[in-house]
Amino acid sequence: MTDPVRPAGDQAPGRTREAITRRAFAKRVAGLAGLGAAASYLAFAPEDWPLSMADATGLRSQPSVELKRLGDYRVPKPDGAFDLGVGRDVDTALRLRKALDAIGGLAHYVQPGEIVLVKPNVAFDRSPILGATSNPEIVEALVRALLVDARAAEVRVADNPIESPADCFAKSGIAAAVERAGGRVYLPDSNAFHELYTPGAVLIEQWSCFYRPLRSVDKVIGVAPVKDHNLCGASMGLKNWYGLLGGRRNQFHQDIHEIVSDLSLMMRPTLSIVDGGHILTRNGPTGGDPSDVREGQAVAVGVDPVAVDAWCYENLLERGRDYPRYLFMAEDKGSGRVDPAGRVKEIA
Amino acid sequence: MSRDRQARSSRMRRVFRLANMRLLSQIFFFALFLLACWASWTTRLGGYPVSRFLELDPLVLLATALSTGYVYRALGWGLLVFAVTLIFGRVFCNWICPYGSLHHFVGWLFSILPRKERWEANRYRKLFTLKYGLLAALLLMACFGVLQIGLLDPICLMYRSVILAVAPSSDRLFASMGIDGAALDFLRFAPGSASRVFIASFGVGAILLGFLALNLYIPRFFCRVLCPLGALLGTSSRFALFRIHRNLQRCTDCNLCLSHCEGAADPQGVLRLSECFACMNCLDDCPEDALSFRILGQDYEEVRAGTDVGRRRLVFSGILGAVAVPLLRTQGVNTDENYSPLLIRPPGSVEESDFLGKCIKCDQCVGVCPTNVLQGATFAEGGLEALWTPVMNFHLGHCQLKCTLCSEVCPTGAIRRITVEEKLGVGAFEEQGPVRLGTAFYDLGRCLPHAMEIPCVVCEEVCPTSPKAIQTHDEEIMDAFGQIVVLRKPFIVPDLCIGCGLCEKECPVTDRRAVYVTPVGESRSTGRRLLLSNRVTSE
Structure with a gap:
């Protein structure tokens, strides 16, 4: 050049x-x-x-921010069925089956080929008998029933624990139970969260959510234990959805009843299962002493998560009809009806 | 026919030559090292000896034996490397050591020097005696109970670099790629957890990159100049049975053997037995076939057996080490009078001065910690002496009740091996009570119910002891807006608190927590006791 x-x-x-x-x-x-x-x-x-x-x-x-919205996973109950089914049996799988039969059977709620998310409470690194986490037996029975009886294509099990996720799932026995039954555990890594939009919610209209396991699911089922809770009275099915929240979620304790009722808006589950296998009667929600735990041998399943919680509070935790305030707030927000009277079918 | 066979056998000899065997060995041990790091995550641990590289390290063996008087658990394995060195010379440096292989690889990848300049770069320099001085100083310090070999020991350096810098960085990279599902989980060091944060990452990563970059200035800079383990092996490799032998009749003094000499051991002249890494490159580079690796090659007169340090320098180094001991200790981090409130040790840790005599800063414990609470310390927590030793940071994680992983991987017993029963103080350990890491305190001016009439008590909710070490006084008040509020004001029951830090981690006052743990009351030290008598365990 x-x-x-x-x-x-x-x-x-x-x-x-x-x-x-x-x-x-x-x-x-x-x-x-x-x-x-x-x-x-x-x-x-x-x-x-x-x-x-x-x-x-x-x-x-x-x-x-691109906001996600959760779908409405509810399914109308079959004609003549009750809102709430209660199964009583020493055997965990049997009592779950009885309770499901009372509301029309699992096959009515989950169609073959669907993807189902099961949300247990795995918040702490605790043994199952301490009652701080969901009973692995009922998780196993549910996952197996979903795959075998209802012929679901895939069953996902997810929670965002307070302690190390891998350890919580391992030591609560949930990971092994899910593996035995053929489901798949989703652990929350930093990439698994997404901003969620929940219209009508007061505190979490826009909030980070453990979204990856919710992607393209058809049905969502909560499986919670019954626990004493120092701040809001009791932690059952509604409080269980707290485990899908991300971010600095511990701020919400400043208004615990508002957040729990908000959760009932965020998640409209297909079924809410609350298991009274190991009931944590005091020192909750962490427990840690087997003497805090009572065996209930009952499980409640329902299409109305508010009523399920109310029934369990009264009959499993045995604290009478002085229900926690968040249940009434959830009723006001249109998530269900508190009073379980006349809506329950028990099979013993 | 016979020419055919000759050709084939010469090809075989070329393929199976020692330099190729050496390369295979390096790849094998490097992969094994990465596998050990990979398998150190809570979901993958299955009783594998993930700390074996450290337990094979003879410098760890010697220095901890000097500082403690004992050989902890598997540390005797270090004798194996001594034995190998006495037979084959410093093969550890170029056949096994993952840090050496890393430097070798980087030097090879970026070796852009023309041949003549490379000869100069590979000539022996007086500077290489520095490592013997460092070794003398570090071992003398160890005799006084100050264990600082971890600063420069290549195995400790390698573990620390991977755990604190490489693993979190690569995990973060995969997380940012935004691929959903567990597809990449097997490539992650810590799958199923949020991206881990290590306060010492940058410093450790910068040192790793700095040492790697120095290979461009002097090839194998770290190994030739600084490595105290190499120095230790150099003092014994002089007695090795096998060594490089130069046939003086064949040698034409062409210097080609210098082209790829890793150890700068002067193979072209008087071989320095203490410097030779037995990399076997010179055998290949010799056009006259004058070099060979054989048993008792040249006579002692024809090689330089000893090191080049000189007695005076060695004594000088030793004095420096001896002076460093009181200098470090005057900082006072390990005395009970002026200990740092940030220096919270993992469960099972021995008493602090004992701890500093045992910890080799390898940070294996930090790598296995499932909650990210364990951190390699910076200067802020315990000064130079405690640099990169494990401390707990309760902003990032908490100590899980039923986890004793850190105590299981510790190769030197700085964190004593404990069981879950001992940690929780149950069963046979009921009398002794749980292992306490410290005690939680409230900053009442920052606590929402105490200072601002706002309900909260996340700390009480998450407190994992039974009965809870955080309890509340309930108080009904009229707040600033005329509303009646029931405040549950938390307080600590110190007899029950084990210092796990879950309250501090979950406190919503996120910048400076309203509840925080300091090491006072930790059970490993009687000098740091808080309560005269425990109202729970001593009835």
């Missing part, structure tokens, strides 16, 4: 000076002009022109 020439009459004969040809000069100018024009287009072209990067008002570059 350029070649060194020695100009005549230069003072230092050893020096050379770069000279440029006309052609090379023209090419260089044209190249620079092209680059300049392209850059100017990107920077200054009106915002609706293709490839324009202009943001004259600053509005275009404002951060925007």
Whole structure:
């Protein structure tokens, strides 16, 4: 492109000076002009022109979050069935079957080929007998029933525990139970969360949610234990959905009844199962002493999660009809009806 | 026919030559090392000896034996490397050591020097005696109970670099790729958890990259100049049975053997037995076939057996080490009078001065911790002496009741091996009570119910002891807006608190927590006792 020439009459004969040809000069100018024009287009072209990067008002570059919304996973109960089924038996799988039969059978609620999310309470790194986590026997029985009886295509089991997720799932016995039954455990890594939009919710209208296991599910079933809870009285089916929240969720204890009733808006489950196998009667929700735990030998299943909790509070935790305030708030938000009277069918 | 066979056998000899065997060995041991790190996650641990590389390290063996007077658990394995060295020389450095292999690989990948300059880069330098001085200083310090070999021991360095810098960085990379599901879980060091955070990551990562970059200035800079383990093996490799032998009749003094000499051991002249890594490259580079690796090659007169340090320098290094001991200790981090409130040790840790005589800063415990609470310390927690030793950071995690993983992988017994029963103080350990890491305290001015009339008590909810060490006084008040509020004001029952830190981790006052744990009351030290008598265990 350029070649060194020695100009005549230069003072230092050893020096050379770069000279440029006309052609090379023209090419260089044209190249620079092209680059300049392209850059100017990107920077200054009106915002609706293709490839324009202009943001004259600053509005275009404002951060925007894509919000997910959870579906409504409820299924109407069969005609003549009760809202609530209670099964009583020493054998966990049998009492679950009895309770499900009382509300019309599992096959009515889950169709063959569907993807089902089961949400147990695996919040703590505790042995199952301490009652701080869901009973692995009932999780196993449910996953097996979903896969075998209802012929679901896939059963996912997920929770976002307070302690190390892998350890909580392992030591609560849930991971092994799910594996035996043929389901799949979803652990929350930092990539598994998404912002969720819940219209009508007071505290979590927009909040981070453990979303990966919820992607493309057809049905959602909660499986919670019955636990004493120091702040809100009792932790049962509604409080269980807390385990899907991400972010700094511990702020919500400043208004615990509001958040639990908000959770009933966020998640409209197909079924709410609350198991009274190991009832944590005091020192909750963590427990830690087997003497805090009472064997209930009963399980409640229902299409109305509010009524399920109310029934368990009264009959399993045995605390009378002075229900926790969040149940009435959930009723006000349209998530169900508190009073279980006349809506329960018990099979012993 | 016979020419055919000759050709085949010479090809076989080329394929199975020692340098290729060495490469295979390096790949094998490097893969084994990565496997050990990979298998150190809570879901993958199955009783495998994930700390074996540390237990094979003869410098760890010697230094901890000097500082404690004992050989803990599997540390005797280090003798195996000594034995191998006495037979084959410093093969550990170039056939086994994963840190050496890493430097070898980086040096090979970026070796852009023309041949003549490479000869100069691979010549022996006086600077290489520095490692013997460092070794002398570090061992002398160990005699006084100050164990600092972990700063430079290559196996400790390698574990620490992978655990604190490489593993979290690569996990973060995979997380940011945004692939859903468990598809990439087998590539992650800590699958199924949020991205881990390590307060010492940057420093450790920068040191790793810095040492790697120094290979461009002097090949194998770390191994030749600084490595105290290499120095230790160098002092025994002089007695090795096998060594490089130069046939003086064949040698034409062409210097080609310097081209890829890893140890800078002067194979072209008087071989330095203490420096030779037995990398076997010189055998391949010799066009005259004058070099061979054989039993008792050249006579002692024709090689340089000893190191080049000189007695005066060695004594000088020793004095430096001896002076460093009181200097470090005057900082006072390990005395009960002025200990740092940030220095909270993992469960099973021995008493602090004993701990500092045992911890080799390998950070294996940090790697296996499932909650991210264990951290390699920075200067902030315990000064230079405790740099990179394990401390607990309750902003990032908490100590899980039924977990004793850190105590199981500790190769030196700085964290004594304990069972869950001992940790919780049940069964045979009922009398002795649980292992306490410290005690929780309230910053009442920041606590929502105490200072701001706002209900909260997450701390009480999560407190995992039974009965709870955090309890509440209930109080009905009229708040600033005229509303009647029932406040549950939390307080600590110190007799029950084990210092697990779950309250601090879950406290919603996130920048400076309203409830926090400090090490006072930790059960490993009587000098840091808080309560005169425990109202729970001593009836």
